[in-house]
Amino acid sequence: MTDDRWQPPSVLLAVDLVILTLRDARLHVLLVERGVEPYQGAFALPGGFLHDEGEAIEAAARRELAEEAGLFDMHLEMIGVYGEPGRDPRGRVVSVAHLAIAPRLPDPIAGTDAVSACWTPVEDVLSTSAHVRLAFDHRRILADGVDQARAKLEHTSLATAFCGETFTISELQQVYEAVWGVRLDPRNFYRKIQSARGFIVAAGPMRHAQNGRPARLFKAGPSQALYPPMVRSAQTGHDVRGGHAAEVAPEGG
């Protein structure tokens, strides 16, 4: 199929980060203002190139998480690969997008060398009449990341990653409401969560911020899987991940 002198082309490998958190009961994503071309001055997802040829991909993602957001030890998982030939004017750049979930944090992000980093409501970027435009194909990456987070709330314990070490059941409910954009009945949610085996375990009582009866504290349980799953009653006919596939690389290990 190819002649003997053919050599495979090489590409630049990057990582991009969709870092989500909850602020004011709304889902926010961390954006940075680009200081260099291309797209200088535009907002973009944090990310960057592999540091050296021996750096593992996840290691690069965690390095960027620390360098650009000052965040450590967070939940991190892969979203997918974005490598369309024309997506970056600097050449063939293939980016591995990652989803990171941050617990509630103090407003200013400490230790960030990108001073321009700021939390932005996801809605302001993804809504049809969005007023925030992102560089590259980062709007799609964000959309895919949010979709993945929404889907995983259904049958994994991902929601606890949005909370601190300990949390109340109503805090957990706020996570579902913010990420899914729905309202849930607190009483049914309470029973549902407790019936999910291994999802949460008790961790002592607490008093609430303002008024009302104090709530019990819990921490994340051992189960990664969530059974029975949390179900979004009315499926919002959105497209399911897959159908648009990715592409690349033969004979490789």
Add this chain to the structure above:
Amino acid sequence: MTDDRWQPPSVLLAVDLVILTLRDARLHVLLVERGVEPYQGAFALPGGFLHDEGEAIEAAARRELAEEAGLFDMHLEMIGVYGEPGRDPRGRVVSVAHLAIAPRLPDPIAGTDAVSACWTPVEDVLSTSAHVRLAFDHRRILADGVDQARAKLEHTSLATAFCGETFTISELQQVYEAVWGVRLDPRNFYRKIQSARGFIVAAGPMRHAQNGRPARLFKAGPSQALYPPMVRSAQTGHDVRGGHAAEVAPEGG
């Protein structure tokens, strides 16, 4: 963070394919025997390097699908990225793994230039006492691909990709039974499938191979999402995808 002369490293980009199909009511994967080093003579997933710098990743996957398996127009979706620094002795090779689903096909794969391609029961590769060893990290890629297929049967219409243009409900049931490795009640399955809105639509009657009442024919419906979802009653406490994340590349678009 880096000095002015720093240049990002480049990597070789590959695609690998987990091509699944049903044969004798068992899940099979297409393997090829490697003709060159490394791992010469060992079995591996079909795949290869990007053909040229301008080739899209999905295009490369479809090209390999045609070249190595003689397959066209199949369901194709991304599994993930495998780029551990030491995974390929030839250097830093990052592979984008894809999942392809093939409908029932005649035994020999026509038009394949890799004559060594053969369908192998997935169980023979993944069972703890497996007698088929794969090159590189292809065993893990296969495991991840099969997990992804299993998960997607629950809430998408992926199962129809295993069938031909038209199919009977019992054929669809065989897909679930083979991929999940469980036995399902035909009567409950029948009602369940028909209650899923937009999953399948009628396509005229047929007669069955041997004996028994002829079954109605259906074809895939418009829905990609499956609601209500098919549920695997007893969650086999397997690890949920995620938790082990991927890594790489900053400042990239």
Add this chain to the structure above:
DNA sequence: CGAATAGTGTCTTTCAGACAATATATT
């Protein structure tokens, strides 16, 4: 006490799972 949140109990509907019964084909 009144307001607000936490937590429990109950009822109705929906759906999964078991399984009887009927329908329509082949040999």
Add this chain to the structure above:
DNA sequence: AATATATTGTCTGAAAGACACTATTCG
């Protein structure tokens, strides 16, 4: 007729969703 598969119907238990009600805090 015997056998085999397709399709429908019925019943039971688990769980979702609606919602009344009790418990415990603060001001």
